[in-house]
Amino acid sequence: MNYLIYGEDRGRIQKEIQKIVKDNMSNDVKPDTITYNMATTSLEEILADAQTIPFFTEHKIIVAQNCSFLSAANEGSQNTESLEAYLEHPMLTTTLILSGNFEKVDKRKKIVKTIQKTCRVISCSTLDEQGKRAQVIQTLKASQLKLSDEELNHLVSLLPCDSAIIENELAKLIAYPDTLNMRVIDLLITRQIEDDVFALADAIMKGREKQVFKIWNDLNALNKEPIFMISVLASQFRFYYQVKTLLVSGLNENDITQELKAHPYRVKLSVKAVGAVSCDQLLKVLAMLADTDQKIKSGLLDKQLGFELFLIHCKGVFA
Structure with missing residues (x-):
């Protein structure tokens, strides 16, 4: 049995590969497992290995990572005719695992149709x-x-x-x-700063001042500097502005993911977050962040006071 394992969740992909390796153990002996990176290796080289009989074990597993030529984003290119031929008549002593970190496969491609017919396909989408x-x-x-x-x-x-x-x-x-x-x-448990930043930005846009200061106080207790918070919030609101601009221009979630080359789950959350705000409001926050940053760095404002004043003034933007 050969496999295609794809999706945005790298951890789940790795667990599926480990499960396949375990399922192919014979008398507690692991099969030979060889990993290739499709970004730097040709299909011909991988298939040549797949068609070689294993030397020291009864079975071998070949993992071909980064198979982006199968994705709906059409990233990369490979001559897939040899892969199609191999999958129709595979080596019984080899398990070939094609894997990639992309949201969708391009079902219009002949190679994808062949894979769906000859392989087990496992989708590892991001957890909700x-x-x-x-x-x-x-x-x-x-x-x-x-x-x-x-x-x-x-x-x-x-x-x-x-x-x-x-x-x-x-x-x-x-x-x-x-x-x-x-x-x-x-x-x-290690707190994930990305989640805290998203929660803070979301609370700011919803005008939830108590929640804003609760999150900030938690981060402050973890020694997160105001200058650092200004930087990561600016990055988050720039991304929100890009997403909102593309939404206004008529692009859908998948188009935005490809345009920004961003993680699909991050785009999904951002599309939901910016639904009720305007481009002007997001630009106003970015301008306030830049102004606060400049005043703190020039010594005109105490860093903690300056950041907390920014948080207070945000309520007026989204009122």
Whole structure:
């Protein structure tokens, strides 16, 4: 059996590959596993290896990463006729895994149609909030870890929608020798600054001043400098402005993802976030950030006072 494993969730892709390797073990002996990067390797070289009998084991697995020539974004190009021929008549001693970090395959392509007919296709899309919660519960249950509903909800709120990061963070809880509680969870789980920045920007645009200052106070307690926060917020609002401009011009979510070469999940969240705001409002915030940054760096404003004044003045922009 050969495979195509694709999607935006790198962690889930890697777990699927590891599962295939485990399923192909014989007498507790792992098959030879060879990994190629399609960005630097030709299909001909990979297929030549696939058609070679393994020397030291009964079976071998070849992983071809970054198969962007299969994506709907049409990134990269390969002569796929030899791959089509191989998939129609594959080596029984080789499992070929084609993988790539893209949202969709181009189902119009002949090679994709051949893959769908001859391979098992596994889509690893980014987790949503429900999927994130399900993964956390499943992992905790498998490790026989029990949390109260309050502790579970708090843990889920701290984790991003990234399966690889979730597994790494939960591994710390699983290894903890004593009883878990809210304090231990806060100590062990690494807060994701990207999530905090998104939550802060979202609260700013919704005019939720109490929530804005709660998030900022939490970040301040973690020693996040006002200058750093100005920088990351400026980056976030620039991205919002780009997304909003493209939406106004008539592009859809997929078009925006390709145009900005951004992560599909980030674009999806941003499209939702900017739905009720205008380009002018976003530009106003960017101008305020630039002005605050300049005044702090020139010594005209205390950095903490300056940043907090910016947060207060934002309420007037989105009133």
